[in-house]
Amino acid sequence: MIEMIDVKKTYPNGVIAINGLNVKIKPGEFVYVVGPSGAGKSTFIKMMYREEKPTSGNILVNGVSLPSIRNSKVPLFRRNIGMVFQDFKLLQTFTVYENVAFAMEVIEKEPEEIKKRVMEVLDLVGIKHKARMLPSELSGGEQQRVAIARSIVNDPKVVIADEPTGNLDPETSWEIMNIFEEINNRGTTLVMATHNRDIVNNIKRRVIAIESGKIVRDEHRGDYGYEI
């Protein structure tokens, strides 16, 4: 469960990015976050994984009140969150396998468990055959598969994705969406900021539209609703 209560976020330069926002996202939901550039979508999402703190208000994720946790406790909190970004953020000197295994090594899982689980998730996202390759040897879509494998390897309750198809061509974007749908079908909550109108209008899910730091629309099976 993700809940925001009267959340405001003003950046140090005075920009008000989120301006009084309330929302509840239930376990297992699939939510698109849409809106024009500069609307506050990234800030909204970053606050969910404690990359940014609200200036006021409260945020609860999996029962944890985020504004009150110490910085030193953030990595512990993030064990239950998977993160996927537009630019993949893979470690370039690590192989596919190592990028995914690393997420389990930092939480000190047993080597046998790591080996089994990493191959399992690489299989799930369809990239097992490239386990020994480096990110630079992969296409964008393949790199995003690896990033998704890394995000789910520790079986998080929530996956948060910021424009995950933003750097991918339409066909690859659909393949990536199939993987996200599969992950959500297995019970993982998914929150995804996107500008991809075709995807939002074809894979119908909850749509939260943000403009000027506020939710202006929240629909059960919504449309993208913008021209671009």
Ligand code: ADP
């Ligand atoms: P979106 O993801 O919808 O494009 P953002 O959340 O990135 O919107 O940005 C919302 C507003 O906050 C914009 O005016 C943006 O310029 C500003 N902003 C975002 N990040 C920062 C930052 N680190 N410092 C100052 N202003 C920021």
Ligand code: ADP
């Ligand atoms: P099995 O093949 O044992 O029936 P599944 O096909 O359901 O299991 O899942 C294959 C693997 O994917 C399992 O090991 C499981 O841990 C993992 N998995 C299942 N659901 C998720 C999820 N929501 N996120 C990440 N990994 C998952």
